[in-house]
Amino acid sequence: MWLLFFLLLVSVPASFAEGRCDVHAPVQRAELGELSLVYQSVGAPRDPVLLLVMGLGGQLIHWPDDVVEALCRQGFRVIRYDNRDVGLSRWNQMPASANLTIELLRYKLGLPVSAPYSLTDMANDGLRLMDALEVRQFHVLGVSMGGMIAQHLAAMAPERVRSLTLVMSSSGAVGLPAPAPALLQLLARRSAPNREVAIAQQAELLAALGSPQVHDDRAALIEQAAVAYDRAFNPQGAKRQIMAILAEPSRVELLNQLRLPTLVVHGTADPLLPVMHGVHLAAHIQGSQLRLIPGLAHRFQEPFKAPLLGVVLPYLQAHRQDVTHIAGL
Numbered sequence: 001m002w003l004l005f006f007l008l009l010v011s012v013p014a015s016f017a018e019g020r021c022d023v024h025a026p027v028q029r030a031e032l033g034e035l036s037l038v039y040q041s042v043g044a045p046r047d048p049v050l051l052l053v054m055g056l057g058g059q060l061i062h063w064p065d066d067v068v069e070a071l072c073r074q075g076f077r078v079i080r081y082d083n084r085d086v087g088l089s090r091w092n093q094m095p096a097s098a099n100l101t102i103e104l105l106r107y108k109l110g111l112p113v114s115a116p117y118s119l120t121d122m123a124n125d126g127l128r129l130m131d132a133l134e135v136r137q138f139h140v141l142g143v144s145m146g147g148m149i150a151q152h153l154a155a156m157a158p159e160r161v162r163s164l165t166l167v168m169s170s171s172g173a174v175g176l177p178a179p180a181p182a183l184l185q186l187l188a189r190r191s192a193p194n195r196e197v198a199i200a201q202q203a204e205l206l207a208a209l210g211s212p213q214v215h216d217d218r219a220a221l222i223e224q225a226a227v228a229y230d231r232a233f234n235p236q237g238a239k240r241q242i243m244a245i246l247a248e249p250s251r252v253e254l255l256n257q258l259r260l261p262t263l264v265v266h267g268t269a270d271p272l273l274p275v276m277h278g279v280h281l282a283a284h285i286q287g288s289q290l291r292l293i294p295g296l297a298h299r300f301q302e303p304f305k306a307p308l309l310g311v312v313l314p315y316l317q318a319h320r321q322d323v324t325h326i327a328g329l
Contacts, residue, residue: 020043020044020072021042021043021068021069021072021073022042023042023065023068023069023072024065025040025041025042026040027039027040027060027088028040028041029088030128030129030132030133031132032125032128032129032132033092034091034092034093035084035089035090035091035092035125035128036089036090036091036092037081037082037084037089037125037129038060038081038082038087038088038089039060039079039080039081039082039129040060040079040080040081041077041078041079041133042068042069042072042077042078042079042080043072043076043077043078044077045077046077047075047076047077048075048076048077048137048138048139048162048320048321049076049077049078049079049130049133049135049137049138049139050071050076050077050078050079050138050139050140050141050316051079051126051129051130051138051139051140051141052068052078052079052080052081052141052142052143052146053083053126053140053141053142053143053146053147053149053150053153054080054081054082054083054086054143054145054146055142055143055144055145055146055147055168056144056145056187056238056241056242056245057086057190057237057238057241058083058086058143058144058146059082059086059087059088059228059231059232060080060081060082060087061087061227061228061231062228062300063080063300064300064305066305067300067305067308067309068080070309070313071141071312071313071316074313074316074317074320075317075320076139076316076320079129079133079135079138081126081129082232083122083125083146083149083241084117084121084122084125084237085234085236085237085238085240085241086232086234086237086238086241087231087232087234088231088232095116095117095240096116097116098114098115098116098239098240098243100188100190100239100242100243103115103243103246103247104188104246107246112247113243113246113247114243114247115240115243115244115246115247116240116243116244117240117244118244118247118248119145119148119149119152119244119245119248120152120156121244122149122152122244123149123150123152123153123156124156126140126149126150126153127153127156127157127160130160136160137159137160137161137162138160138161138162139161139162139163139164139165139316139319139320140153140154140161140163140164140165141165141167141312141316142164142165142166142167142169143167143168143169144167144168144169144272144273144298145169145241145245146169147166147167147168147169147170148169148170148172148245148248148251150164150165150166150169151164151166151169151251151254151255151258152251152254154258154260154262155254155257155258158258158259158260158325161260162260162261162319162322162325163260163261163262163263163315163316163319163322164258164260164261164262164263165262165263165265165312165315165316166262166263166264166265166278166281167265167266167308167312168265168266168267168270168272168273168278168296168298169264169266169273169277169278169281170273170277170278170280170281171250171251171252171255171277171280171281171284172248172249172250172251172252173250173251173252173280174250176274176276176277176280177274177276177277179271179272179273179274180271182208183208183209183271183272186201186204186205186208187205187242187272188239188242189201189205190235190236190238190239191235192235195229198225198229198233198235199222199225199226199229200222200225202225202228202229203218203221203222203224203225206221206224206225206299207221208271209271209272209297209298209299210297210298210299210301211267211269211295211296211297211299211301211303211304212269212297213269213295213303214295214297214301214302214303214304216301252284255281255284255285256284256286258285258286259286259287259325260325261287261319261322261325262282262285262287262288262289263288263289263291263311263312263315264278264281264282264285264288264289264290264291265278265291265292265293265308265311265312266278266279266281266290266291266292266293266296267292267293267294267295267296267297267298267304268292268293268294268295268296269294269295269296269297270296270297270298271297271298272298273298275292278290278292279292289315291311293307293308293311296308
């Protein structure tokens with residue numbers, strides 16, 4: 001059923017997709033003072049905007065093109081961008097130096113963690129991008145760390161966010177199940193002597209984040225890692241993003257105050273943020289919807305694209321022009 005639904009969604013004539021939902025549209029750059037963010041806009045300028053916020057170390061290319069096109073075909077202008085410190089986005093001034101090893105040790109000891117910037121700063125980046133593009137109201141879809149950033153963004157500007165979709169994310173509350181130590185070590189391993197080693201390490205991480213129900217093709221993982229490496233490789237930026245996550249307190253109080261349409265999507269086989277992270281997240285957002293996808297892990301793997309879209313697209317379509325909660329605010 002999921003496959004049929006997905007095929008129906010993507011069976012729009014090619015001429016329409018090419019003319020309106022061109023996922024190969026050139027990227028552009030927004031100068032935001034100390035930051036220079038690279039973004040891509042896919043869709044008609046007058047369509048409602050859907051802002052995509054990527055997770056830790058991810059670039060805008062990590063939003064699969066077919067997913068972006070499916071979102072655009074629902075009548076959205078889809079904007080995806082490179083978060084600060086990754087991809088082609090850049091600092092116009094040197095960021096503060098920090099030592100991930102020391103901060104990880106402090107985190108394990110229960111001591112305060114310092115970071116060059118916070119997830120709130122990263123949420124403000126998204127708002128500033130929307131300001132630069134003269135977009136007043138928009139929908140937000142965040143994945144993993146991007147979902148954490150999206151939570152802050154919604155709290156900072158509830159009058160601007162029409163709907164919130166949080167995929168594979170967390171409330172950051174103390175006591176939630178932790179990922180396996182081996183996975184954390186892979187995630188924190190951000191140094192490599194050369195391109196070959198860096199690509200092999202990333203392919204290993206991707207495999208570890210995948211679902212046990214799916215057999216990954218090693219060559220495909222290597223190719224995916226190589227494309228990302230050749231576009232941009234900034235391991236220090238990923239380390240600073242990890243520190244921003246570690247320094248983040250619980251967002252439960254923030255979530256309890258949210259009053260906007262929210263969809264929480266989580267996989268039952270997520271090895272990084274086990275399923276209770278999604279359950280807890282939804283429980284603290286009043287009126288939110290929770291959808292659990294059996295077998296989904298912490299990646300956009302091919303067999304799970306249709307189930308993901310089958311959940312996300314109807315929700316977004318239902319709220320595409322809905323401004324009821326904004327009127328209430």
